[in-house]
Amino acid sequence: MPMTESTAPVRYRDGTAVVDLPAQIDASAERALNEAYATAAGHGSKTVLLNFGRVEFLSSTGIALVVGILARARKDGRAITASGLSDHYREIFEITRLSDFMKIYADESAALKGGEAT
Amino acid sequence: MISLTRTFRRAIGRGVDTPAAVPRAPSRASVLEMPPIDIAPNDPILAYFHAGSGAVAIDDLQLDSPAVRALRSAGVKLVVPLISQGELIGLLNLGRRLSDQDYSTDDRRLLEKLAAQASPAVRVAQLVREQEAEVRARERISQELRVAQLIQQQFLPKTLPNLPGWQIAAFYRAAAEVGGDFYDFIDLPGGRVGLVVGDVTGHGVPAALVMATTRSVLRSEAARLVSPSKLLERVNDFLHADIPQNMFVTCLYAVLEPATGALTYANAGHDLPFVRRGNEVLELRATGMPLGALPGMHYDEKEATLAPGDVMVLHSDGLAEAHDPQHEMYGFPRMRKLIGELGTGHELIDGLLESLHAFTGPAWEQEDDITLVTLSRSPARGETEHVLVEFEESSAPGNERRIMDRVASSVRDVGLDPKRFERLKTAVSEAAMNAIEHGNRLDVELPVHVRVSVTDDELLVRIVDNGGGREIPEPETPDLEAKLQGLQKPRGWGLFLIKNMVDDMRVHTTNMHHSIELVMKLAAKKGADDAHD
Numbered sequence: 001m002p003m004t005e006s007t008a009p010v011r012y013r014d015g016t017a018v019v020d021l022p023a024q025i026d027a028s029a030e031r032a033l034n035e036a037y038a039t040a041a042g043h044g045s046k047t048v049l050l051n052f053g054r055v056e057f058l059s060s061t062g063i064a065l066v067v068g069i070l071a072r073a074r075k076d077g078r079a080i081t082a083s084g085l086s087d088h089y090r091e092i093f094e095i096t097r098l099s100d101f102m103k104i105y106a107d108e109s110a111a112l113k114g115g116e117a118t
Numbered sequence: 119m120i121s122l123t124r125t126f127r128r129a130i131g132r133g134v135d136t137p138a139a140v141p142r143a144p145s146r147a148s149v150l151e152m153p154p155i156d157i158a159p160n161d162p163i164l165a166y167f168h169a170g171s172g173a174v175a176i177d178d179l180q181l182d183s184p185a186v187r188a189l190r191s192a193g194v195k196l197v198v199p200l201i202s203q204g205e206l207i208g209l210l211n212l213g214r215r216l217s218d219q220d221y222s223t224d225d226r227r228l229l230e231k232l233a234a235q236a237s238p239a240v241r242v243a244q245l246v247r248e249q250e251a252e253v254r255a256r257e258r259i260s261q262e263l264r265v266a267q268l269i270q271q272q273f274l275p276k277t278l279p280n281l282p283g284w285q286i287a288a289f290y291r292a293a294a295e296v297g298g299d300f301y302d303f304i305d306l307p308g309g310r311v312g313l314v315v316g317d318v319t320g321h322g323v324p325a326a327l328v329m330a331t332t333r334s335v336l337r338s339e340a341a342r343l344v345s346p347s348k349l350l351e352r353v354n355d356f357l358h359a360d361i362p363q364n365m366f367v368t369c370l371y372a373v374l375e376p377a378t379g380a381l382t383y384a385n386a387g388h389d390l391p392f393v394r395r396g397n398e399v400l401e402l403r404a405t406g407m408p409l410g411a412l413p414g415m416h417y418d419e420k421e422a423t424l425a426p427g428d429v430m431v432l433h434s435d436g437l438a439e440a441h442d443p444q445h446e447m448y449g450f451p452r453m454r455k456l457i458g459e460l461g462t463g464h465e466l467i468d469g470l471l472e473s474l475h476a477f478t479g480p481a482w483e484q485e486d487d488i489t490l491v492t493l494s495r496s497p498a499r500g501e502t503e504h505v506l507v508e509f510e511e512s513s514a515p516g517n518e519r520r521i522m523d524r525v526a527s528s529v530r531d532v533g534l535d536p537k538r539f540e541r542l543k544t545a546v547s548e549a550a551m552n553a554i555e556h557g558n559r560l561d562v563e564l565p566v567h568v569r570v571s572v573t574d575d576e577l578l579v580r581i582v583d584n585g586g587g588r589e590i591p592e593p594e595t596p597d598l599e600a601k602l603q604g605l606q607k608p609r610g611w612g613l614f615l616i617k618n619m620v621d622d623m624r625v626h627t628t629n630m631h632h633s634i635e636l637v638m639k640l641a642a643k644k645g646a647d648d649a650h651d
Binding site: 024028057059061065068070071086087088091092095096100 | 598618
């Protein structure tokens with residue numbers, strides 16, 4: 001399977017930087033994710049929402065990328081939230097305990113409203 | 119015999135009276151046509167030349183020497199040895215002077231001086247020629263070996279047959295010189311399979327070409343001739359007409375009926391296959407002359423049944439006839455004993471190869487091609503293993519998704535609920551990624567072998583790579599806090615994920631391969647779900 005360069009565009013809504021993650025989160029998404037976080041951080045957003053709505057494939061390398069972004073955000077005093085995870089990947093976030101360190105919402109609007117994670 | 123004069127044929131034969139400074143067209147009379155003269159290593163004239171006596175008048179020599187007689191009959195009158203670093207490297211042979219007078223002392227001095235000066239240059243020219251010839255020979259050999267390898271690889275099966283209830287594994291490794299080993303699986307009418315293992319005498323391109331021909335004839339005739347003995351008779355007659363002299367092919371051909379394990383076989387002088395049944399290892403005996411040796415041969419035809427749990431090993435002599443540094447042979451008894459003790463499939467093959475490696479030592483240069491093919495019939499334990507798909511993918515980055523998709527499409531009808539189906543997909547992609555990145559180190563030439571099968575109560579996905587020799591570590595729970603604090607790298611989730619996605623994970627490592635078997639319980643599906651929820 002060819003490794004295609006993926007993109008992760010950043011939008012800003014209600015003071016939150018929303019990163020629309022690509023369909024495939026593995027080694028091929030490394031640059032896109034890191035650049036998206038840098039863009040969001042450069043914008044000064046206090047919260048970065050990772051939108052998993054388009055994600056079809058998340059590998060352990062992808063998990064490591066998310067962990068890396070989470071580590072940078074903690075250092076920067078920035079919150080990372082997530083939305084749009086499929087049941088399967090939500091289960092993986094629980095097994096890996098990523099869900100202990102980032103609030104997970106069912107969808108983007110719930111995430112932007114904030115409050116308790118669903 | 120050595121040919122000392124050959125190098126100088128063009129330089130000699132012209133009398134010193136011929137004025138070199140005055141060019142003129144050589145007349146028939148002025149040029150002696152000098153045939154090359156070979157001098158035997160024990161000819162007494164060699165000692166004479168070596169003694170450094172300078173120019174030698176051949177007619178004055180009192181030696182019983184074939185070379186002297188040959189020189190005389192060629193019309194040589196005077197010989198000046200060319201000596202370089204104490205070694206006789208050639209002769210300057212001169213015929214009769216045009217004036218018919220004897221060579222004078224001055225002529226001799228001049229010639230000796232010329233010889234002394236010319237010798238080193240001639241020696242250098244000889245060495246350069248030898249060197250060039252050696253390089254050409256080496257290039258030709260290496261080119262030939264590449265061609266032989268190419269032919270060999272082209273004609274060995276790219277995939278193994280997918281037979282429900284059977285596990286088939288194959289191994290082939292060419293010797294440096296590339297022998298003529300081959301094996302093949304031929305689809306036959308009625309779901310039967312033709313099994314072939316053979317060995318062509320000799321090495322290199324000739325052996326590879328005979329191997330390719332034999333394989334083609336076997337394939338084209340197998341569909342028509344049901345009987346293994348009749349097929350070998352036909353192939354023997356065909357080969358005998360065309361095979362180069364002194365070449366022949368040993369070959370075992372068997373027809374397997376996978377549903378019943380019935381095996382009919384005939385043997386053209388090939389090593390006998392082994393069958394492991396319980397604790398016993400038997401040989402499947404049948405006699406017959408190698409193919410291509412003599413026309414009109416007849417071959418024994420025998421029958422056997424491979425029962426559930428039986429393992430058949432087809433092989434060439436490359437393994438059993440390997441030698442250790444003390445020239446002791448590995449031997450068939452050792453091989454037979456080991457087949458009785460090892461597992462099945464790749465495990466059995468790896469075990470044999472590891473034992474061979476231990477026997478020969480690391481400095482061993484493989485003497486002949488090694489071919490091993492194993493057929494294992496699944497044991498009857500009230501369950502039958504049914505292979506859903508078996509395939510290989512190259513170790514290109516990203517191929518874990520391709521493997522995941524192929525496995526996923528093969529298990530759609532197995533009855534996994536969507537949740538467990540997704541878990542299996544993740545486990546497969548992670549195991550495949552480990553095989554590609556860690557096992558095969560992203561070497562696209564190395565395949566990742568995948569086999570998906572079901573038993574009565576389990577779905578099994580086995581993923582094998584070539585990264586043997588290094589144990590797969592036990593999966594540990596990653597320390598997420600340490601990773602978030604930057605105390606550990608963010609990576610290292612693969613094995614942990616796999617373990618949490620499947621009901622069981624069986625890892626096996628040999629010197630050659632890693633295999634990881636992912637197990638999803640089918641009957642205990644509900645319980646397994648509860649355990650994870």
